[in-house]
Amino acid sequence: MKKLAGKKIALLGSRKIEEISKLLQNQGGAAVSRPSQGTVLLKDEKLQHHVEMLTECRFDWIIFTTGIGVETIYQTALEMNRSDALISSLQKANIAARGYKTANMLKNHDIMPAVRDDDGSMAGLIRGLSTHSLKGTKVALQLHGDPAPHLKQWLEDNQAEYEEILPYTHIPPEEKVMNLLLSEILDGKLDSVFFTSTPQVRNLFSFARKKNAEEQLKTCFSDQTVALSVGKVTAQALHEEGIARVIFPEVERIGSAVIALTRFYAEEDI
Structure with missing residues (x-):
């Protein structure tokens, strides 16, 4: 069985969505686009x-x-x-x-x-x-x-x-997209969220604070949804928001991050 079989992963970037989705699909995962950057x-x-x-x-x-x-x-x-x-x-x-x-x-x-x-x-x-x-x-x-x-x-x-x-x-991302993303995380509908830049981190947590859902969001990332980062810098932004469990590769690459996620699930046997 492929290591990401049955896993639903939200992509918060706005670039290379098809490429990243294909990498995840090759491991059995299902990707959904939730652009949270607004460049x-x-x-x-x-x-x-x-x-x-x-x-x-x-x-x-x-x-x-x-x-x-x-x-x-x-x-x-x-x-x-x-x-x-x-x-x-x-x-x-x-x-x-x-x-x-x-x-x-x-x-x-x-x-x-x-x-x-x-x-x-x-x-x-x-x-x-x-x-x-x-x-x-x-x-x-x-x-x-x-x-x-x-x-x-x-x-x-x-x-x-x-x-x-x-x-x-x-600029701030579309509110309807952020509403959907936040509700999916809080309702346990996402297995992982893939962050590829620090603005995505800031935008999500800023939106959660505006909706009085910051602590719920932190709990979700602690207990169920896996925070996946493209590299150390974005991972640090997540740590600064109070997220302890962040999966990221040593070398900042999209493909390396996907491999890190598959290893996490294989080790956790989830």
């Missing part, structure tokens, strides 16, 4: 201005924190007929990258970061940057839905001047 791309004049600044080499360091951020900046440059100039500029720049998706996206454009995180987290990125002196430098800081207060504080403490670049932001 919106920002293709506005400010982003275009930042693309111009990047192509004109106005920064001493450029910090990329997400793969989709890299790609959105590139696509914006493409629409501005500045893509070649952007790539040429980035290939000469001091680049710091957080996360394997970010590094892979840069690699696709033949851009090699001078600094990488050691564990996919902002803290890991700071450890990498700590081997360099950024005093008096001008830094482009690409962010997303997370404000990254520790990274910004580190830059300030090291007397670096930074400019935030926001290629996209996170």
Whole structure:
């Protein structure tokens, strides 16, 4: 018998749903899509201005924190007929990258970061940057839905001047989707919930608090529904919300997370 036979897993992301569903189905599981992130791309004049600044080499360091951020900046440059100039500029720049998706996206454009995180987290990125002196430098800081207060504080403490670049932001997901997801968890209709980003964690627990159901949600994740995370960073966000039992792989990969879930059920013999 396949290890996820009879298991119903909610997918909270909005990307690669078919791919993830297929991986789960191959193990006998049934996936349902419950998008809980609400990503919106920002293709506005400010982003275009930042693309111009990047192509004109106005920064001493450029910090990329997400793969989709890299790609959105590139696509914006493409629409501005500045893509070649952007790539040429980035290939000469001091680049710091957080996360394997970010590094892979840069690699696709033949851009090699001078600094990488050691564990996919902002803290890991700071450890990498700590081997360099950024005093008096001008830094482009690409962010997303997370404000990254520790990274910004580190830059300030090291007397670096930074400019935030926001290629996209996170808006609240649809209320009807969150209502359905929360009720399914509380009613025991889901065996596992697959979190692939920290905004998904925040959105679910924020919604539960609004519905006065936070403690019930925590109990469900403790007693029945298995919280599955794509990696350490998202797992940490779940721990911070009071969820002790979180299944996640050592290496942040979708396929590795699915394997971790199958191992959990095999070991628990559930």
